[in-house]
Amino acid sequence: MKNIKDIIIGIFVVIGFTAIITGFTNEEESIIQPYEFEIVTVVESVVPRGLGRSRMLAKSEVVDYTIATTVRREDGEKDKSKDDKRKDIRTKAFEETKLLNFYNIGGIRFNNIATNDAMVKSKLNQMTADGWELAFVTGGVESSGAKDPSGIYLTRYIFKRPL
Numbered sequence: 001m002k003n004i005k006d007i008i009i010g011i012f013v014v015i016g017f018t019a020i021i022t023g024f025t026n027e028e029e030s031i032i033q034p035y036e037f038e039i040v041t042v043v044e045s046v047v048p049r050g051l052g053r054s055r056m057l058a059k060s061e062v063v064d065y066t067i068a069t070t071v072r073r074e075d076g077e078k079d080k081s082k083d084d085k086r087k088d089i090r091t092k093a094f095e096e097t098k099l100l101n102f103y104n105i106g107g108i109r110f111n112n113i114a115t116n117d118a119m120v121k122s123k124l125n126q127m128t129a130d131g132w133e134l135a136f137v138t139g140g141v142e143s144s145g146a147k148d149p150s151g152i153y154l155t156r157y158i159f160k161r162p163l
Contacts (some may be wrong), residue, residue: 035160038132042120042157045101046143047150054099054116056123061093097123102153124157132159 038058045052068089071079099119100112124134136158143151 034163036163037135038127038159038161040120040123040127040157040159042099042116042155044099044116044153044155045150046103046141046153047101048103049105052101052103052150052152054101056097056099056120057094058097058123059095060091063089063091120155120157127157127159132161134158135160 040056040058042056044054073079097119099116100109102108102112104112128134134157137155138158139153139155141151141153
C-alpha cells in the first residue's frame with residue numbers, strides 16, 4: 001500500500017516540477033500582446049417600400065475618446081471633457097459603402113440581401129488580406145413595433161491585429 005502512495009506522490013511531484021519549468025521556459029508567451037482594432041459597421045434598412053438607407057461604414061479617422069469623456073468622482077465632483085458639443089466631436093472622415101435596402105415597393109428583396117452579403121463578404125475578405133483578424137461580431141435590430149414599421153438591422157465586425 002505504501003508503494004502505491006509513494007508512486008502517486010512521485011507523479012504529482014513530477015507534474016508540479018514540469019509545470020514550474022514549463023512556466024519559466026514559456027515566459028515570452030505570457031507577455032501581453034498589444035493590438036490595434038478596426039470596426040466595420042453595417043446598417044441595413046428595414047423600412048418598408050425601400051425608403052430607408054443602408055450603408056457599410058469603416059476606416060473612420062483616429063480620435064481620442066477622452067475629449068468627449070467626463071469623469072465623475074465619489075465626492076460628486078467631475079472633470080468635464082474638453083468638448084461639450086456633439087458637433088465638435090463628430091468625425092467627418094470615414095469610408096461609406098452604399099448597400100441595398102431589404103425592401104422595395106413590392107416587398108422584401110432577397111436579391112438585395114444577397115448583394116449586401118456579397119459586398120460585406122468582399123470587405124471582410126479585404127480586411128483579412130490586409131492582416132486583420134476578425135475578433136468579434138455583434139448584431140442588433142431597432143424597431144418601435146407595429147406603430148412604427150421602420151427600423152434598422154445593425155452589425156458590427158470588430159477586427160484586431162498585433163501592433
